[in-house]
Amino acid sequence: MNLSRIVITGVGLAAPNGNSLPEFRRHLLNGVAGVEVIEVRYMGPQPAGVCHFDPLKYQKKKELRVGTRAGSISIYCAREAMADSGADFSARPTDRVGIYIGCTEHGNVETENEIYAISKFKYDTRFWSHYHNPRTVANNPAGEVSLHMGITGPAYTIGAACAAGNLGLIHAAQMLRLGEVDLAICGGVSESIHTFGIFAGFKSQGALASHADPKKASRPFDKARNGIVVSEGGCLYTLERLDDALTRGAKIYAEIAGYCVNSDASDYVLPNPTRQAECVRRAIAHAGLTPGGIHIVNTHATATPQGDIQECEAIRAVFGEGCPDTSINNTKSFIGHCMGAAGALELAGNLPSFDDGVVHPTINVDNLDPQCALPGLVLNHPKKVGRVDTILNNSFGMLGINSTLIVKRFVP
Amino acid sequence: MTKDDCKKLVLDIIADIAPDEDLSNVKPDVRLRDQLQLDSMDFLDIVMELRKRNGIEVPEADYGHLASLDSCADYLTPKFNALAAKG
Numbered sequence: 001m002n003l004s005r006i007v008i009t010g011v012g013l014a015a016p017n018g019n020s021l022p023e024f025r026r027h028l029l030n031g032v033a034g035v036e037v038i039e040v041r042y043m044g045p046q047p048a049g050v051c052h053f054d055p056l057k058y059q060k061k062k063e064l065r066v067g068t069r070a071g072s073i074s075i076y077c078a079r080e081a082m083a084d085s086g087a088d089f090s091a092r093p094t095d096r097v098g099i100y101i102g103c104t105e106h107g108n109v110e111t112e113n114e115i116y117a118i119s120k121f122k123y124d125t126r127f128w129s130h131y132h133n134p135r136t137v138a139n140n141p142a143g144e145v146s147l148h149m150g151i152t153g154p155a156y157t158i159g160a161a162c163a164a165g166n167l168g169l170i171h172a173a174q175m176l177r178l179g180e181v182d183l184a185i186c187g188g189v190s191e192s193i194h195t196f197g198i199f200a201g202f203k204s205q206g207a208l209a210s211h212a213d214p215k216k217a218s219r220p221f222d223k224a225r226n227g228i229v230v231s232e233g234g235c236l237y238t239l240e241r242l243d244d245a246l247t248r249g250a251k252i253y254a255e256i257a258g259y260c261v262n263s264d265a266s267d268y269v270l271p272n273p274t275r276q277a278e279c280v281r282r283a284i285a286h287a288g289l290t291p292g293g294i295h296i297v298n299t300h301a302t303a304t305p306q307g308d309i310q311e312c313e314a315i316r317a318v319f320g321e322g323c324p325d326t327s328i329n330n331t332k333s334f335i336g337h338c339m340g341a342a343g344a345l346e347l348a349g350n351l352p353s354f355d356d357g358v359v360h361p362t363i364n365v366d367n368l369d370p371q372c373a374l375p376g377l378v379l380n381h382p383k384k385v386g387r388v389d390t391i392l393n394n395s396f397g398m399l400g401i402n403s404t405l406i407v408k409r410f411v412p
Numbered sequence: 413m414t415k416d417d418c419k420k421l422v423l424d425i426i427a428d429i430a431p432d433e434d435l436s437n438v439k440p441d442v443r444l445r446d447q448l449q450l451d452s453m454d455f456l457d458i459v460m461e462l463r464k465r466n467g468i469e470v471p472e473a474d475y476g477h478l479a480s481l482d483s484c485a486d487y488l489t490p491k492f493n494a495l496a497a498k499g
Contacts, residue, residue, distance in 0.1 A: 061431035066453070127464060130456045 006173040007245050007410060008253040009087070010238035012080025013348050014073050016049030016231050016335045020080065024345075025352045028360040029382045033215040033334045035229050041116065041196045047209060047217035048193045049231025049336035063148065068110060068135050069191035071144030073234035073341075074101055078145045078185050085238040086250060087183060089149075098181035099142045099155035100172045101236070102164025102188035104340035104397065106157065107136035108195040141189050153181055161397025162300070163261070164188045165235065165343030166405045170259045172239045182244060187344035189234035198339075202228050205269065207304045209336075218336045219364035220301035220308050221372035221379075228302045229336030235344035246412075253351050254407040257390065258287025264400025271307050276314035276402050280394065283404035284318070292323040293390060294406070296359055297376075298346050299330045300394040302337050309371045311394065322375025327385055329378045330362040343395030343403065353388040354409045413492040415485035422458070422484045425465070426450075429457040440481035462488070467495060 011021045017034025018024030027034070038048045055064055055072045058079045064072060078099070082089055114132050121127040134140065139156045146155035154175075160167040165188030172186030192198045202208040209227040211217035218229040245252055260282035264272035284291060297315060301308040319326060331346040332338075338345050353359060361378045368379065389409045396402045423435055426448070433448050444450055458478055462468040468491050470478065477487035 062429075062449075065429070065431065121464070127460070130453060130460070 004177050005242035006176050006239055006256040007242050008237050008256070008351070008407065009240050009245050009250040010081040010085025011235070011253060011348050011351070012077040012082070012084060013235040013345060014051040014053045014076055015233050015235070015338070015345055016051055019051070019053040021348055021352070024349055028331065028334060028349050029358060031361070031363050031380070033218070033363065035214045035217055035231070035336050037214050038193065040199050041112070043196055043199055043203070046199055047211065047214040047229050047336070049229060049233065049338060050193060051232055059148065066131060067144050068140055069194055069232065070103065070106055070141040070189050073189045073191065073232065074141040074145045074236065075148045077187065077189065077234040077236035078149065081185060081236045081238050087238065087248065092183065094150055095152045096182040097151045097153045098172065098175050098184045099145050099151060099153070100168050100175065100184060100186040101142045101145070101157045102160055102166070102168035102340050102344065103138070103141060103157045104161050104164055104190055104192065105159070106138055106140055108197050109191050110135040112195050112197060145185065160401050160403070161399060162337065162339055162342055163395040163397040163401045163403040164340040165345065165347075166259070166393060166395040166403035167261065168344060169237060169239065169256070169405055170261060170403065173256045173259070176239060176241050182240070184239040185236050186239055187234070187236040188340040188342070190232050190339035190341045192230050192339045193232045198230055202230065209303060216364050218303055218333050220299070220303040220330045220333055221362060221369055221377065222365045223367040223369040225303040225305060225308065225369070227304055229332070231336035231338045233335065233338035233341040233345055235341055235348050237344070252410040254354060254391070255410045257289070257406040257408040258283050258285070259403070259405045260286060261401070261403045264402065266400060269398050271310045271396060272400060273310045273313040273317065275400065276311060276394070276396060277317040279402040280314060280318045280392070280404045283392065283406050287406040287408070289390065289406070291319045292325065294323070294326050294392045295385070295388045296350055296353060296391045297326060297328045298350050298391065298393045299328060300342070300396045301330050302332055308369070311396070312372045312374055315374055326376045327359040327378050327383060328374050328376045329359055331360070333363045343393060343405070346395070347391065347393040347405065347407065350391045350393070351407070353391065357384060357386050357388055359383045359385055359388070413489055413496065415489050418485040418489045418492060419481045422481060422488070425458055425461045429454050429461070438481060443479045444481070466492065468492065
């Protein structure tokens with residue numbers, strides 16, 4: 001089967017440490033973390049990754065009042081990505097544009113807010129908002145982008161736990177190859193810091209990070225790591241078939257090289273290194289590469305004591321004692337876990353490596369856990385490697401969903 | 413409460429639910445939808461805010477009375493005064 005080549009032509013992002021790719025990348029290279037302390041309902045102060053983009057850059061106040069935070073993040077990222085792509089939106093049939101947004105979950109925030117609001121009225125449901133259903137339907141973030149931008153093509157979310165950011169890109173690539181759309185706005189978003197339930201759930205699970213200094217709270221691979229920093233964020237890309245991108249003279253960030261999505265089928269929350277390794281191997285094979293041909297592995301590691309070790313086990317199973325040209329890093333150490341946005345954001349942070357030949361580090365590793373001491377791990381300081389041609393991005397999620405996405409330097 | 417007080421109260425609610433609108437020249441005798449960007453969900457917001465802020469209930473059959481500031485004042489002012497009389 002002769003599949004179309006799919007390329008990334010635009011990036012729009014909202015990260016806890018940057019509102020654009022250049023700012024995000026600068027902070028990743030300069031060791032600037034974006035975690036702060038916020039007040040979480042019923043739980044008090046917690047470290048969290050908070051985005052500080054200006055939502056009024058694109059939205060009206062009324063849109064903000066009626067819509068959701070996930071919708072707002074999505075609109076910001078979509079508008080930034082479209083602007084970055086340089087695609088002339090006004091000249092494009094809007095029914096040929098698809099919006100595919102990965103979400104870990106959606107609706108917790110809005111439901112909790114409504115329950116809290118009616119608690120002030122003795123739980124009288126006459127005070128329940130008529131906006132509850134449009135705010136909580138699973139397609140809300142994609143639907144808000146469609147409404148805001150007047151896009152009449154397919155617009156929906158992809159629920160894939162914390163693998164969702166990768167899934168947005170993978171699904172978009174598939175839809176472009178099927179000819180369903182001509183341009184895709186895709187990636188992942190998360191509004192998770194606005195729901196106490198996610199913090200409380202991780203706390204009950206023994207998987208919520210704590211540290212006196214919030215910027216040190218997210219520390220994958222460190223021996224003293226103690227859990228996840230919950231973060232919000234978003235990253236949406238424009239994807240196009242290569243021929244279309246070349247025809248309009250688009251800037252090309254990277255080409256989709258290969259991917260794999262599989263399932264553990266073994267536990268609700270515990271990762272399965274065997275299936276993770278299988279996912280990584282199949283993605284590498286799908287890209288027509290070998291492990292030695294992967295130059296950057298961006299890990300999913302969330303800083304849970306067990307999860308990091310298991311991902312390292314999976315990476316060792318694929319890469320052995322290391323491939324000389326393979327560097328390994330982690331982005332959550334800077335921004336916490338952006339949930340549905342994680343895969344998409346973490347890939348974006350590495351894309352500039354194709355141009356600058358530098359691998360951003362994993363920060364906050366004061367005492368490397370020997371069980372996480374992977375060969376090629378880039379610790380605390382960026383590493384100049386010269387040339388980067390391939391990036392492999394892992395994103396795994398609850399209920400055992402695994403995703404690996406590989407992008408490569410675009411070579412005509 | 414006077415009808416002017418009532419109109420001001422309704423305008424305060426509209427200012428919150430339609431924050432992008434310029435409310436400085438709203439004509440009291442013209443339908444709100446004909447001079448402001450308000451949709452059916454916004455009118456439900458007005459009903460909800462009257463309930464939340466003032467304990468005023470507007471039955472669905474009476475929603476038509478919220479069409480303009482004048483009709484709002486005609487319909488709501490007696491309700492506010494009846495509520496106040498109850499103490």
